[in-house]
Amino acid sequence: MTKQKEEFMREAIRLSIEKMEAGFGGPFGAVVVRNGEIIARGYNNVLATNDPTAHAEVDAIRKACQALGTYQLTDCDLYTSCEPCPMCLGAIYWARPRKVYYANTKADAARIDFDDQFIYEELEKDMSKRSIPMEQLLREEALEGFKAWEIKVNRTQY
Ligand SMILES: [Zn+2]
Numbered sequence: 001m002t003k004q005k006e007e008f009m010r011e012a013i014r015l016s017i018e019k020m021e022a023g024f025g026g027p028f029g030a031v032v033v034r035n036g037e038i039i040a041r042g043y044n045n046v047l048a049t050n051d052p053t054a055h056a057e058v059d060a061i062r063k064a065c066q067a068l069g070t071y072q073l074t075d076c077d078l079y080t081s082c083e084p085c086p087m088c089l090g091a092i093y094w095a096r097p098r099k100v101y102y103a104n105t106k107a108d109a110a111r112i113d114f115d116d117q118f119i120y121e122e123l124e125k126d127m128s129k130r131s132i133p134m135e136q137l138l139r140e141e142a143l144e145g146f147k148a149w150e151i152k153v154n155r156t157q158y
Pocket of ligand 1: 055056057084085086087088089
């Protein structure tokens with residue numbers, strides 16, 4: 001069992017190196033596993049796609065959900081070559097896999113200048129003290145969308 005877990009992690013690590021060397025982005029890879037089988041392979045694709053959200057975990061989650069035809073990764077495990085950043089951690093909670101395995105730590109990532117500590121710090125701050133300003137506009141109008149959702153027939157609750 002442990003051997004199999006290591007094989008899955010090795011695949012995530014292999015992707016992190018192969019795709020980085022091919023110029024896709026930073027050295028990060030991830031795989032999603034279900035019933036002892038890899039159902040999706042993800043890797044950092046930020047540079048190749050000019051997409052700052054194209055992290056390995058998000059990529060793997062998107063591909064896994066597409067493969068399974070669902071928005072939930074129930075009964076799936078995620079293997080990632082590095083401890084997830086706050087964005088990916090959020091995506092992981094939305095996707096709800098059973099368990100996450102990681103290899104490198106966020107401290108290891110910080111040492112090669114992939115430092116996400118500032119985002120953790122921003123989350124702790126009062127909104128008015130964050131480095132990217134946020135301003136509220138048109139709440140009453142926006143609430144119309146929420147009211148429409150509440151009364152929508154046949155809505156899928158998730
Ligand atoms: Zn991330």
